[in-house]
Amino acid sequence: MSRRRQIYEGKAKILYEGPEPGTIIQYFKDDATAFNAEKKGTINGKGVINNRISEHIFTLLGHIGIPSHFIRRLNMREQLVKQVEIVPIEVIVRNVAAGSLSKRLGIEEGTPLPHTLLEYCYKDDALGDPLVAEEHIACFGWASQEEMQDISAMAIRINDFMAGMFAGIGIKLVDFKLEFGRVFEGDFSRIILADEISPDGCRLWDIKTNEKLDKDRFRRDLGGEAEAYQEVARRLGLFPEGESEVLDLNSERKKRGK
Ligand code: UDP
Secondary structure: OOOOOEEEEOOOEEEEEOOOOOEEEEEEOOEEEEOOOOEEEEOOOHHHHHHHHHHHHHHHHHHOOOOEOEEEEOOOOEEEEEOOEEOOEEEEEEEEOOHHHHHHHOOOOOOEEEEEEEEEEEOOHHHOOOEEOHHHHHHOOOOOHHHHHHHHHHHHHHHHHHHHHHHOOOEEEEEEEEEEEEEEEOOEEEEEEEOOOOOOOEEEEEOOOOOEOOOHHHHOOOOOHHHHHHHHHHHOOOOOOOOHHHHOHHHHHHHOOO
16 A cells, blocks of 8 residues: 555544545544543454445435535545535434433433434533534634534434434434534535444444444443444445455454454
8 A cells, every 4th residue: 555644543533635635535443432532442343334334324315415525435444535624513413312411411311302402512522522502603613603504404304314214224313423524615615514424423222122233332341342333234234245254253353363
């Protein structure tokens, strides 16, 4: 592989300069972190699975008119994306109470919400990504009110689409995180979906058993996290027959002598 300039290394991904101006390569790592990186580990094969799941979801969202940074998958762990200026806000979309919402407001995990709830967190690791109101976003100029309208409308459409898609394969979409970016076209900028959508940033529960099929298995030391990610990919119809060696986690482990 030729030497590429690394732009940024995050907790689960590395960004490299892309082949053309305005493009970036996203490399998906197996590294997993939780609780603002206090807990660190790896989930075997996660990068390969998240690359495929995110490609699949961004492609389907493109078909319903959601613009995103995704251009194409390059290989098992990399995808080519458009360079964006990331809006420093994490958008949390919730259908069922869980995680920090349950803790903050004392609502039992698993309680369905009367309607979809959008929350915003300011992206700042040093501050632990604090929850903020739209008024803070406007006050500090993190995004304009027009941009927030686009972001919230897209988040609701993405949720409607994804909740239906997952329900069709027996999975409840409890909550998830989205990130958006700006692309500049002449004097104008436009908001598009960025980052990734994978079990790292979604809560996915089996509809019948409520078994967790997402990063909470890692966060809460439940075990079986690699198998859970694999199960989501399998139900989405990814890694069909013939590519199954990709997901043969045992053979990967054996090769490493673990
Ligand atoms: N989430 C994420 N990155 C973050 C914070 C949250 O991907 O930095 C996702 C998380 O996986 C979950 C949803 O957003 O699907 C809501 O997370 P919550 O606010 O409940 O935080 P947590 O309990 O995970 O700390």
